[in-house]
Amino acid sequence: MVKDNEQTKQKLLNAALEIFTEKGYYETKVSDIVKKAGVAQGTFYLYFQTKESIFTSIIKSTNEVMIDQVERIFTEKASPLMSKEEFMQRLHETVYSCMSVYRDHKAIMYMMRVHGASQFGEAEQVVEAWNECLLGIIIKLFHKFQLFPSYNEFQFEIAARAIDGMLNETCMQYLILRDSTDEQISQISGVVTEMIYDMTLGRTQ
Amino acid sequence: MVKDNEQTKQKLLNAALEIFTEKGYYETKVSDIVKKAGVAQGTFYLYFQTKESIFTSIIKSTNEVMIDQVERIFTEKASPLMSKEEFMQRLHETVYSCMSVYRDHKAIMYMMRVHGASQFGEAEQVVEAWNECLLGIIIKLFHKFQLFPSYNEFQFEIAARAIDGMLNETCMQYLILRDSTDEQISQISGVVTEMIYDMTLGRTQ
Amino acid sequence: MVKDNEQTKQKLLNAALEIFTEKGYYETKVSDIVKKAGVAQGTFYLYFQTKESIFTSIIKSTNEVMIDQVERIFTEKASPLMSKEEFMQRLHETVYSCMSVYRDHKAIMYMMRVHGASQFGEAEQVVEAWNECLLGIIIKLFHKFQLFPSYNEFQFEIAARAIDGMLNETCMQYLILRDSTDEQISQISGVVTEMIYDMTLGRTQ
Amino acid sequence: MVKDNEQTKQKLLNAALEIFTEKGYYETKVSDIVKKAGVAQGTFYLYFQTKESIFTSIIKSTNEVMIDQVERIFTEKASPLMSKEEFMQRLHETVYSCMSVYRDHKAIMYMMRVHGASQFGEAEQVVEAWNECLLGIIIKLFHKFQLFPSYNEFQFEIAARAIDGMLNETCMQYLILRDSTDEQISQISGVVTEMIYDMTLGRTQ
DNA sequence: GATGAATGAGGCTTCATTCAT
DNA sequence: TATGAATGAAGCCTCATTCAT
Known part of the structure; x- marks a missing residue:
């Protein structure tokens, strides 16, 4: 369902914004983002091509x-x-x-x-x-x-x-x-x- | 010799400033700095503890x-x-x-x-x-x-x-x-x- | 229905053959095969256990x-x-x-x-x-x-x-x-x- | 010393040949090669750009x-x-x-x-x-x-x-x-x- | 002091496979 | 039966740092 789809993407965006803000681009690991978003590492790459x-x-x-x-x-x-x-x-x-x-x-x-x-x-x-x-x-x-x-x-x-x-x-x-x-x-x-x-x-x- | 010492350190500082300025901290590699300074990789660590x-x-x-x-x-x-x-x-x-x-x-x-x-x-x-x-x-x-x-x-x-x-x-x-x-x-x-x-x-x- | 069953399986086999031929085993992704076959990723595993x-x-x-x-x-x-x-x-x-x-x-x-x-x-x-x-x-x-x-x-x-x-x-x-x-x-x-x-x-x- | 240099490269080449031969390109991991060559993972990349x-x-x-x-x-x-x-x-x-x-x-x-x-x-x-x-x-x-x-x-x-x-x-x-x-x-x-x-x-x- | 080869931890990314719907 | 989002193991590669010479 698209709803779920968007939810996950949004979770990632929110998590990313928060961590980027706290640590900056380079100190932010994709693994931090997914951990905060509560999804698996691979899921990240369903929604974004790269960090x-x-x-x-x-x-x-x-x-x-x-x-x-x-x-x-x-x-x-x-x-x-x-x-x-x-x-x-x-x-x-x-x-x-x-x-x-x-x-x-x-x-x-x-x-x-x-x-x-x-x-x-x-x-x-x-x-x-x-x-x-x-x-x-x-x-x-x-x-x-x-x-x-x-x-x-x-x-x-x-x-x-x-x-x-x-x-x-x-x-x-x-x-x-x-x-x-x-x-x-x-x-x-x-x-x-x-x-x-x-x-x-x-x-x- | 202290003279030499200082010279090498200065070469590193100059090179580092130039590359940090151009690329920022994270995109600058220690290897870039030593290359530009014309010294060996190991030499860097004689003058600075870390990047x-x-x-x-x-x-x-x-x-x-x-x-x-x-x-x-x-x-x-x-x-x-x-x-x-x-x-x-x-x-x-x-x-x-x-x-x-x-x-x-x-x-x-x-x-x-x-x-x-x-x-x-x-x-x-x-x-x-x-x-x-x-x-x-x-x-x-x-x-x-x-x-x-x-x-x-x-x-x-x-x-x-x-x-x-x-x-x-x-x-x-x-x-x-x-x-x-x-x-x-x-x-x-x-x-x-x-x-x-x-x-x-x-x-x- | 068995008919449908076989049809889907055949679509997968055809697609797989084509892509394996073009790219070889390792460069072929299951996702390529299902895309070409026009079925979902999961469907693949209804017909074949592994790649x-x-x-x-x-x-x-x-x-x-x-x-x-x-x-x-x-x-x-x-x-x-x-x-x-x-x-x-x-x-x-x-x-x-x-x-x-x-x-x-x-x-x-x-x-x-x-x-x-x-x-x-x-x-x-x-x-x-x-x-x-x-x-x-x-x-x-x-x-x-x-x-x-x-x-x-x-x-x-x-x-x-x-x-x-x-x-x-x-x-x-x-x-x-x-x-x-x-x-x-x-x-x-x-x-x-x-x-x-x-x-x-x-x-x- | 160049001697050492070449020795390491040769060790890598030998190990690689052996493992490529045994397993083929795709089943060979860089980690296999370095293990067999007896060097560290990073050393590989001193001598070869990629696998x-x-x-x-x-x-x-x-x-x-x-x-x-x-x-x-x-x-x-x-x-x-x-x-x-x-x-x-x-x-x-x-x-x-x-x-x-x-x-x-x-x-x-x-x-x-x-x-x-x-x-x-x-x-x-x-x-x-x-x-x-x-x-x-x-x-x-x-x-x-x-x-x-x-x-x-x-x-x-x-x-x-x-x-x-x-x-x-x-x-x-x-x-x-x-x-x-x-x-x-x-x-x-x-x-x-x-x-x-x-x-x-x-x-x- | 100077060298540069060697190290290895750790990051990004891929992709076969699973699972809830 | 069919879907496709989610998973996570595992690989390649980078690069700051160390160390024997």
Whole structure:
């Protein structure tokens, strides 16, 4: 029955994610995964061709979800015509949502960042895709709000990457490496929101 | 002879750094290292106890140098009494110097970030030490300039990590993953400097 | 239903023969066989106990047929009283028929010779049985025609094996490894017939 | 020291030949080989890349030797101008020498014929090379002695293959599958020589 | 100190066979 | 009878480490 089929595959995926997250790709043995999943060694190979392929499979599928979620979050949240308060409110919501995405995919993010998942052809592209996704969104927003009018293409990109780095680092520290309460996440996004505002719309000028 | 001794050890360290950087810890074989160093397999174990120990040794020693350099850079560069122009000038210099440190230790940084060097007890501490180093400096500066007066301890830390993330990401992208000219590095630190200024001293109250 | 039963078994036998022939015993997987037969993995074991047993089963049953055919061919075809022309005619027919047997069981012969099917207890006996069959026939004919009167038992056997080898090799080359037309097979048996004649009845006494 | 080096390699080759001969390629485990050679599992891979490569290596090198030996044997042994007695004498010597070659490389021949060594790309070529070698020699002799004047190209080849098969089969039976004394080998080559003579120079007509 | 051959534990993967449905 | 998911033993190979010279 397909149901059973999928169940086993899912058990393997869950086990693999957990152990990859804990130990990284190389320290994870296929035997660890099957043991945790509660199936036999051979069963693994009914669902995945190689150890690498389950790894790639995990980060690829998660990544698609994350990119999708993030893109949805940033769409049509804010407009240049808003008042500062309204804008801040929206920005805060956006940052908060974005952080939730990180939290929901904690294990994957951990794997990608801490264990440096960019070692295999496909995984590398995934990490890159994720980076470019956020960057693209930020740049699009810059244009929408006509920020940094004096900046050239290159400077634009730098600014976007700086914000990307800010978000990434805070998410990493407070959502991936530590567990934070909703209350704390709200505070974190509050600080980040303010900073982003100050660097952009709120620039002294 | 000690001289010879050190020479061989250095050859191994150089070779190891190069290959670790290129392939990461796990994909690097001791046999690769000795081949590149031009010594015999057994010789490796005259200088390092294990493969892990040469790895740790490399990132530890480099890290000390980096931390030292960065701390020196941030010391006494700026003071709250300066004019904005002067302050900006100093900050720019500081960021630029900081970027130079990244560039000078490109390989190590690459290893730490891209390959996720935080897998072994000691290496993990090194990565952490580096993060804490920058963070500490930033927090100290916040205090010195009495920034974010309304922030509590937690928010303070968040803000510091955000800036840390900004710096890290831009360094990563432009100095570690790509090669940038001095001219470009100057532009990059310019943008970052402005952003930092806007988020801190230049805040719209 | 027995009918269905037999059908499935036959499908498996056909598939197995084809793949064994193509890849040899070891490179053939049970999964290949069932796939080609269009049945499930488990079904295989309803009809055959092991992979080895289907293999043995195939060559054994085929071998019986072949031995039977060959024995019939050689029976009462020629007699010492014939004229040379008549004898040659009969010998030619015999060799031709013999070659047809090889051709009809091409796959099995291929398996036995090219893949060296003599690795398992039973299979080995089959190959041997086949060899002894031909050899026996040839020796019987030698006696019937009172050939090699000066030869002792040992020499007799050598001569028989030599002819056996001749037949085998030409069959192998032209019927098993290559496809030959009826016309060509006729030529081949012509040459072989002449040679056999020259070595036996036609000997320069 | 190179001496030791070669010694270990030779131990492995000897062990491998012995076990391949006994069990065939697939039933031979690398662990069997190293056990018989008295070295560790890993040592095997210092000298051979894979199990297949030691197999190929063995039959390739032996084959070169055999081909060389056989070609030397057949060179300038007989000439069309000889008397029958002299010719028979030479032919007998030739066949005898040829049989010695088989005997000297018994194990390899066994492997090639009985286990059907033609399963891997390179091994296949080796078997073919050996077949073509003998065939070529026989055809050359046919031309030299202007045998079978009425035969066309195709018939020529058939005749050559027939003789090849005769030689092969007798060698196989008496030198590879059984052990024969020198005395016996002499008898065998005697019979074969007579047969070859009868089929060729001694043809009625 | 330097060498490099030798070691052997342990990982990944295959595949014949079983078994619950 | 038929299915096909599950099993697990066993093989090949890698590579960090040791050791005799």
